[in-house]
Amino acid sequence: MMKKKKELIAQKDPKSPVSEVFRTLRTNIQFMSTNKKLQTLLITSTFPDEGKSLVASNLAITFAQAGNKVILIDADMRKGRQFKIFDVLPKPGLSNYLSGIDVQNPNDINISEYVQKTNVENLLIMTAGNIPPNPSELLVSPQMTRLLEDLKEVCDIIIIDGTPCELVTDSVILSRIVDSTVIITAHKETKRDSLARVIKSIKNVGGNIAGVVVNKTPVSGKEYNEKYYYYLSNNSLSKTNSSNSLKTKESDINRNNLQEHRKDSIKNEDLEVPKFIKNKDINNI
Numbered sequence: 001m002m003k004k005k006k007e008l009i010a011q012k013d014p015k016s017p018v019s020e021v022f023r024t025l026r027t028n029i030q031f032m033s034t035n036k037k038l039q040t041l042l043i044t045s046t047f048p049d050e051g052k053s054l055v056a057s058n059l060a061i062t063f064a065q066a067g068n069k070v071i072l073i074d075a076d077m078r079k080g081r082q083f084k085i086f087d088v089l090p091k092p093g094l095s096n097y098l099s100g101i102d103v104q105n106p107n108d109i110n111i112s113e114y115v116q117k118t119n120v121e122n123l124l125i126m127t128a129g130n131i132p133p134n135p136s137e138l139l140v141s142p143q144m145t146r147l148l149e150d151l152k153e154v155c156d157i158i159i160i161d162g163t164p165c166e167l168v169t170d171s172v173i174l175s176r177i178v179d180s181t182v183i184i185t186a187h188k189e190t191k192r193d194s195l196a197r198v199i200k201s202i203k204n205v206g207g208n209i210a211g212v213v214v215n216k217t218p219v220s221g222k223e224y225n226e227k228y229y230y231y232l233s234n235n236s237l238s239k240t241n242s243s244n245s246l247k248t249k250e251s252d253i254n255r256n257n258l259q260e261h262r263k264d265s266i267k268n269e270d271l272e273v274p275k276f277i278k279n280k281d282i283n284n285i
Helices: 017-031 052-065 082-086 094-099 135-139 142-152 170-175 192-204
Strands: 040-045 070-074 123-126 157-164 180-186 209-215
Touching: 017 052, 017 209, 040 052, 040 170, 052 070, 052 082, 052 123, 052 157, 052 180, 052 209, 070 082, 082 123, 094 135, 094 142, 135 142, 135 170, 142 157, 157 170, 170 192, 180 192, 192 209
Parallel strands: 040 157, 040 180, 070 123, 070 157, 180 209
Antiparallel strands: none
16 A cells, blocks of 8 residues: 655645645636646746645646546656655666557557556656656657557647756647646745746747745645645736736735635546557546
């Protein structure tokens, strides 16, 4: 049985204020995608240690808890952490699938061999896999686009944990082929100039930015296992169409939570088996 890591707040303590923040984030993302069904969401940041992987994992859990069929992809093939967070095998994963070096026929790859179950119902994970010599080239390959299109047949939403944009171009590349991107920043850590560069880079390649999340906002007089709550500013998921949008106001998210329009229902359905999965049932992973 999976050891519950402290990062998996939405699973470990679903009634906590922090878990409510992640549910609010999920709701805000859904409301912002009314014109087009959101199926692929990239989570990135400016630099490491801003909480990108924590937000990606807990957001994936809240989508799954609401009855959505979710696949979490760790696209940080240089320093992926999701296998540690969910306590699953580190490989095979995304790099192994995209490179196809461990299969005899690259045109006949069985995706189910690269996806693992978590003990969160409705949530599957594809880890980063082995560290390849050419992560950026793998992400820009036709195999990556085909992977996302194939996975759309079997799940409601794909959440991708990308790399920090100020270090490498991987997430900027991915932003071109996903429906939307959320940028994670850290309270009093992320530099405004760095955030501006990331936003500009994503927009320059035609990526769609849903907004910015302010992470690690301190809450006076309260503690939740650690020094900081992982509070997210209610103004975080705002459109970033001008430089003024970078001046994010930090406020108590509980005061401005959106009331969800329907009661979440937990479905007990397994992921359906799409046509592209051959020789092995994904439900038996």
